[in-house]
Amino acid sequence: MSILLVDDNSVNLFVIEKILKGAGYEDTVSLSSAQELFNYLQLNDPTAKKSDVDLILLDIMMPEIDGIEACTQIQQSERLKDIPIIFITALEDSNKLAQALDVGGIDYITKPINKVELLARIRVALRLKYEKDWHMEQEKKMRDELDLAMQVQRSLLNPPLQDDYININVSHLPSFKLAGDMYYWHRFNEHRYGVILLDMMGHGLSSSLVCMYISSVMRDAIKMLEDPELVIQELNRYMALLHNQKNLYNYYFTCIYLVIDTNEKTIEYVNAGHPPGYVLVDDTELVMLERSCVPVGFFDSIDVKKSQLTFTNDAQLLLFTDGVVEANRDENKILDKLKYIASQKWNQTITSPIHLVIPEEELQNQQDDMCILMIQATASKKPASMTTS
Numbered sequence: 001m002s003i004l005l006v007d008d009n010s011v012n013l014f015v016i017e018k019i020l021k022g023a024g025y026e027d028t029v030s031l032s033s034a035q036e037l038f039n040y041l042q043l044n045d046p047t048a049k050k051s052d053v054d055l056i057l058l059d060i061m062m063p064e065i066d067g068i069e070a071c072t073q074i075q076q077s078e079r080l081k082d083i084p085i086i087f088i089t090a091l092e093d094s095n096k097l098a099q100a101l102d103v104g105g106i107d108y109i110t111k112p113i114n115k116v117e118l119l120a121r122i123r124v125a126l127r128l129k130y131e132k133d134w135h136m137e138q139e140k141k142m143r144d145e146l147d148l149a150m151q152v153q154r155s156l157l158n159p160p161l162q163d164d165y166i167n168i169n170v171s172h173l174p175s176f177k178l179a180g181d182m183y184y185w186h187r188f189n190e191h192r193y194g195v196i197l198l199d200m201m202g203h204g205l206s207s208s209l210v211c212m213y214i215s216s217v218m219r220d221a222i223k224m225l226e227d228p229e230l231v232i233q234e235l236n237r238y239m240a241l242l243h244n245q246k247n248l249y250n251y252y253f254t255c256i257y258l259v260i261d262t263n264e265k266t267i268e269y270v271n272a273g274h275p276p277g278y279v280l281v282d283d284t285e286l287v288m289l290e291r292s293c294v295p296v297g298f299f300d301s302i303d304v305k306k307s308q309l310t311f312t313n314d315a316q317l318l319l320f321t322d323g324v325v326e327a328n329r330d331e332n333k334i335l336d337k338l339k340y341i342a343s344q345k346w347n348q349t350i351t352s353p354i355h356l357v358i359p360e361e362e363l364q365n366q367q368d369d370m371c372i373l374m375i376q377a378t379a380s381k382k383p384a385s386m387t388t389s
Contacts, residue, residue: 002027002028002029002053002054002055003020003025003027003028003029003053003054003055003056003057003122004028004029004031004037004040004053004055004056004057005017005020005028005029005030005031005057006031006032006033006034006036006037006056006057006058006059006062006067006070007030007032007057007059007062007088008032008033008059008062008063009059010032012059012088012111012113013030013032015113016057016088016113016118017030019113019115019118019119020122023119025122033062033063033064033065034062034064034065034066034067034069034070035064035065037058037070038070038073041053041074041077041080043073043074043077043080048079049079050079051079051080051083053083054083054084054126054129055083055084055085055086055122055125055126055129056074056083056085056086057086057088057109057122058070058071058085058086058087058088058105059087059088059089060087060088060089060091060096060100061089061090061091067087067089067100068096068099068100068103071085071087071100071103071104071105072103072104074104075103075104081104082129082132082133082136083129084106084125084126084128084129085104085105085106086105086106086107086108086109086121086122086125087100087101087105087107087108087109088108088109088110088111088113089108089109089110089111090110090111091110092110106125106128107121107124107125109121146177146205147177149177149208149209149212150177152212153179153208153211153212153215156182156184156212156215157170157172157182157183157184158170158183158184158185160351161185163187163190164190164380165190165191165262165377165378165379165380166193166260166262166375166376166377166378167375167376168185168195168373168374168375168376169350169351169353169373169374170183170353170371170372170373170374171352171353171354171355171370171371171372172370172371173323173354173363173366173369173370173371174369175323175366175367175368175369175370176205176208176369179208179211179369179371180199180200180201180207180208180210180211180253180369181197181198181199181200181211181321181323181369181370181371182197182198182200182211182214182215182218183195183196183197183198183371183373184196184215184218184219184222186219186222186223188226188259190380191261191262191263191264191380192259192260192261192262192263193259193260194222194226194231194257194258194259195257195258195259195260195317195319195373195375196218196222196231196255196256196257196258197255197256197274197277197319197320197321197371197373198211198214198218198253198254198255198274198296199253199254199255199274199321199322199323199369199371200214200251200252200253201251201252201253201295206251207251210242210251211253213242214235214238214239214253217234217235217238218231218235221234221235222257226259227259227268227306228257228258228259228268228269228270228304228306229270229304229305229306231257231270232255232257232272232293232296232302232304233302233304235255235296235297236296236297236299236300236301236302236304239251239252239253239296239297240297240300240301242297243297243300250297251297252295252296252297252298253296253297254272254273254274254275254295254296254322255271255272255273255274255295255296256269256270256271256272256274256277256289256319257269257270257272258270258289258317260315260317260375260377262377262378262379262380263380265310265311265312265379266308266309266310266311267279267308267309267310267311267315267317267377268306268307268308269289269306269307269308269309270292270293270304270305270306270307271289271290271291271292271293272291272292272293272294272295272296272302272304273291273293273294273295273296273298274291274295274321275320275321275322275325276288276289276290276291277289277317277318277319277320278317278318278338278339278342278343279309279315279316279317279318279342280315280316280317280342280343280344280345281309281310281311281315282311282312282313282314282315283313283314283345286339286342286343287309289307289317289319290307292304292305292306292307293305311377311379312379313378313379314376314377314378314379315376315377316342316345316346316374316375316376316377317373317374317375317376317377318338318341318342318372318373318374318375319372319373319375320338320357320370320371320372320373321368321369321370321371321372322368323366323367323368323369323370323371324338324354324357324358324370324371324372325338326367326368327358327362327363327366327368327370328358328362334357334358337357338357341356341357346374346376350374353372353373353374354370354372357372358370
């Protein structure tokens with residue numbers, strides 16, 4: 001515990017130091033000017049470490065640099081601004097005392113020093129300092145854990161895919177360190193792929209944690225069950241396990257899960273309460289992936305029916321979460337733009353789909369997670385033995 005005493009009057013320093021040491025505060029440092037205080041704190045050294053000072057007792061009336069100016073400069077330092085400062089003054093000017101508190105002082109003591117009052121105010125200041133330090137340490141631990149969780153979540157996201165018969169490009173922009181949007185694709189064989197895009201209700205820490213929980217289930221469900229109806233039913237079963245009457249609300253998510261078969265030239269899908277995506281079939285027909293059931297987890301049991309599309313040569317799919325649509329006040333304008341983009345033939349070198357929809361400058365301080373998937377599927381060429389004469 002370190003307490004700094006700053007006063008240009010040596011008698012005052014002697015009296016205060018004697019009171020503190022008599023009360024058990026042994027680690028005290030007496031300084032006679034604001035400049036000495038600045039030097040001790042290394043105020044102007046950008047490489048200095050965080051100070052271990054617990055409290056500053058600072059006289060207001062000092063030559064050259066008074067206590068109010070000294071406090072102002074200390075408060076401007078990110079490294080030092082959390083050190084509590086108690087002013088010591090003989091002034092009875094309420095305006096001056098108010099100014100001292102306005103610049104960052106937490107309390108004041110008037111001269112002549114009252115021992116009982118001085119020690120009581122020091123105990124309060126130190127208790128508040130320790131509590132603040134404890135909360136700051138807990139916040140740092142939480143930030144570190146969030147950073148780790150963010151790295152884990154990002155490691156679960158697939159990189160862009162360029163395969164013989166399918167290309168997938170993606171933009172994934174969390175509004176928070178952890179996201180409530182999740183996507184995943186799985187290669188069943190060289191001709192068959194499962195792709196899912198989901199959006200957990202809400203955003204922030206709780207939704208992100210539920211999203212991470214369901215993402216592990218989702219991977220196993222897709223690998224083992226494959227079929228869109230079975231996968232969505234399985235995910236709903238796991239979400240139902242989270243339902244608790246004690247909760248104020250239950251979590252659910254919207255999603256589109258589809259299976260693309262470039263050999264059979266089919267797209268099977270289920271849209272569970274998600275914003276409709278688009279499919280451009282053979283560069284001619286634009287099809288909307290309409291909702292076919294309620295969101296996953298909305299009820300303990302849901303009725304799921306898949307739909308199927310066919311193509312001859314190729315298909316383009318544009319999938320997105322509602323954060324993309326709601327990024328602009330004019331949602332209809334964004335929807336029209338998404339529809340237009342979906343209707344155009346894409347260049348396979350697209351690396352940032354979101355910038356086709358929303359300019360970079362409008363992506364700052366977004367209120368919701370955003371995710372866009374652009375998928376290009378090309379019909380497989382069947383072996384000669386499979387062709388008919």
